[in-house]
Amino acid sequence: MTTDTANFTAPAIDADTASRNKLVIAILLVSAFIVILNETIMGVALPHLMADLDITASAAQWLTTAFMLTMAVVIPITGYLLQRLNTRPVFMLAMSLFSTGTLICAIAPDFAFLVAGRVVQASGTAIMMPLLMTTVMNLVPAESRGKTMGNISIVISVAPAIGPTISGLILAVLDWRWMFLLVLPIALGGLALGATRIQNVTTPTKAPLDLLSVLLSAVGFGGFVYGLSGLGEAASHPSAVPAWIPLVIGIVVIGLFVLRQLALQKQDRALLDLRTLTSKNFSISVALMAIAMMAMFGAMILLPMYLQNVLGLTTLQTGLLMLPGGLVMGLFAPVVGSLYDKHGPTVLLVPGTALVSLALWGLSLVDQHTQFYWLLAAHLVLSVGLSLIFTPLFSASLGSLQPRFYSHGSAMIGTTQQVAGAAGTALFVALMTLQSTSLVAGGAGTVEALAGGIRLAFTVGAVIAMFSVVAALFVRKPEGEGASGHHGH
Numbered sequence: 251m252t253t254d255t256a257n258f259t260a261p262a263i264d265a266d267t268a269s270r271n272k273l274v275i276a277i278l279l280v281s282a283f284i285v286i287l288n289e290t291i292m293g294v295a296l297p298h299l300m301a302d303l304d305i306t307a308s309a310a311q312w313l314t315t316a317f318m319l320t321m322a323v324v325i326p327i328t329g330y331l332l333q334r335l336n337t338r339p340v341f342m343l344a345m346s347l348f349s350t351g352t353l354i355c356a357i358a359p360d361f362a363f364l365v366a367g368r369v370v371q372a373s374g375t376a377i378m379m380p381l382l383m384t385t386v387m388n389l390v391p392a393e394s395r396g397k398t399m400g401n402i403s404i405v406i407s408v409a410p411a412i413g414p415t416i417s418g419l420i421l422a423v424l425d426w427r428w429m430f431l432l433v434l435p436i437a438l439g440g441l442a443l444g445a446t447r448i449q450n451v452t453t454p455t456k457a458p459l460d461l462l463s464v465l466l467s468a469v470g471f472g473g474f475v476y477g478l479s480g481l482g483e484a485a486s487h488p489s490a491v492p493a494w495i496p497l498v499i500g501i502v503v504i505g506l507f508v509l510r511q512l513a514l515q516k517q518d519r520a521l522l523d524l525r526t527l528t529s530k531n532f533s534i535s536v537a538l539m540a541i542a543m544m545a546m547f548g549a550m551i552l553l554p555m556y557l558q559n560v561l562g563l564t565t566l567q568t569g570l571l572m573l574p575g576g577l578v579m580g581l582f583a584p585v586v587g588s589l590y591d592k593h594g595p596t597v598l599l600v601p602g603t604a605l606v607s608l609a610l611w612g613l614s615l616v617d618q619h620t621q622f623y624w625l626l627a628a629h630l631v632l633s634v635g636l637s638l639i640f641t642p643l644f645s646a647s648l649g650s651l652q653p654r655f656y657s658h659g660s661a662m663i664g665t666t667q668q669v670a671g672a673a674g675t676a677l678f679v680a681l682m683t684l685q686s687t688s689l690v691a692g693g694a695g696t697v698e699a700l701a702g703g704i705r706l707a708f709t710v711g712a713v714i715a716m717f718s719v720v721a722a723l724f725v726r727k728p729e730g731e732g733a734s735g736h737h738g739h
Contacts, residue, residue, distance in 0.1 A: 271389045274337065274451055275398065278382045281341070281440040282405045284433065285348050285375040289317055290413030291429055292368075293554060294565045298426050303361045315479040315672070316365050320372035322471040322668040326522045327464060328380040329661035333457040336450040340381050345441040348374030352437055356430035367430075379406070380660035387648050387656040388452055392728075393591060396645050400587020403640040404580050406667075407546070411576030411633065414554060418569025460514055463521035466507040473500030475669060478676035522665075523658040526651055532659065534724050535647035536666050538599070541718040542639045543667050544674030545606050548711055549613070549632060551675050552682065552704055553625065560618050560701050571626055575633035582637035587645075594727035595642035602638025603718040605631050610712035618701045642725065649728035674711075681707040 292299075296310040331340055351371030358364040382402060390398045420428050477497025507522075514520040527533050550572075557568045586598060609632035616625070644663070651659045686703030690696060 324376035396590030415569035470503035548674035548678035599722035605635030
């Protein structure tokens with residue numbers, strides 16, 4: 251992207267440039283927080299929407315699935331967008347799409363319109379995250395990156411974590427449309443602020459767009475995420491098209507996409523440059539990130555189900571119970587960033603991954619008589635673990651790349667997060683449904699069976715999380731800048 255990183259990392263940066271950079275990053279952080287919040291805001295609202303729009307649970311799930319699906323399709327294209335266009339137009343595009351989508355959702359007359367609005371919203375969200383990460387990598391000197399990445403972690407982990415709480419609070423007193431009506435003026439404010447204050451901080455380069463890559467990426471990642479979310483549903487509602495068909499098509503097409511990128515990157519024309527993966531540090535960090543996202547999204551979908559359908563709590567009580575975890579993540583993130591700058595990733599990642607695994611083992615013990623404070627404690631431990639994981643992974647992964655690969659690295663991380671989030675959700679829901687269905691068939695009551703299904707899902711999650719503890723030992727702090735391209739060391 252910008253080969254003359256000297257401008258950004260030289261200590262002799264003048265005060266004007268420094269304050270301009272701070273302002274750009276601050277506007278991007280706030281805007282990213284608003285857009286990411288919307289990824290999980292719908293979870294608690296689904297029962298309301300099912301009654302209001304007269305739709306089934308599996309149809310309602312599409313309001314979240316369509317959002318993730320769109321993110322998975324759009325994010326791979328952002329690497330190209332960020333190379334071709336300047337900071338300001340990319341920001342304007344992201345916030346305009348998001349604001350338009352929010353408006354469509356707020357006034358949606360029926361379910362189809364609401365899903366369409368979510369898709370438009372997600373297109374804006376998908377552009378926002380890689381824009382934020384790439385800009386930070388280009389503007390912030392290596393030695394203080396951890397701190398800024400800590401702020402990004404607040405956006406990426408706290409926003410989805412408090413989404414359910416915010417929607418629980420809104421739904422306790424207002425109609426579901428207010429979830430969008432309240433966000434709209436904030437989004438428009440962000441758009442106006444960016445339009446007047448954001449300056450271009452990168453140098454665009456000419457990059458040809460390979461339409462075949464775009465098509466393969468959309469079908470591949472889209473089919474994969476669609477197949478995964480179908481697996482969760484198929485367990486309870488067998489459909490006409492078996493879920494494994496789009497899954498297999500997705501995997502095959504992702505294979506073709508990879509081959510196409512390998513051919514194109516020889517001429518620097520790849521949509522998503524896979525040379526980022528030649529850095530061992532980047533690859534391990536991205537794999538760890540995938541496990542963390544699976545755990546986070548899986549827990550975020552199962553905990554509210556358990557609290558409401560097994561323990562009988564209201565949406566508001568559920569939201570409030572999950573709030574302390576979100577706040578803990580927010581409070582920890584800046585501290586974790588400073589610790590990373592001083593001590594590197596290992597001292598944070600090893601305890602972090604161990605805590606995530608411990609929390610999931612704790613949740614694998616729940617039944618229909620579990621006290622809510624056990625869940626509160628487990629959710630807090632999970633949140634502390636995740637907050638120790640995200641910041642070091644963002645910093646170590648992108649810091650291991652050459653500056654010209656930052657935009658591709660950011661897009662790769664974004665894609666991994668969406669696909670892993672969808673995979674976590676699908677895996678946990680499918681396991682829960684299969685187990686509870688077989689328990690009901692064996693004569694168990696519905697509540698008891700649901701608790702049994704949730705137990706199994708968390709147990710499998712805990713086993714997966716144990717692998718991350720081992721992987722955490724291999725993540726290193728990038729040497730100096732990471733700009734001189736320590737590939738594969």
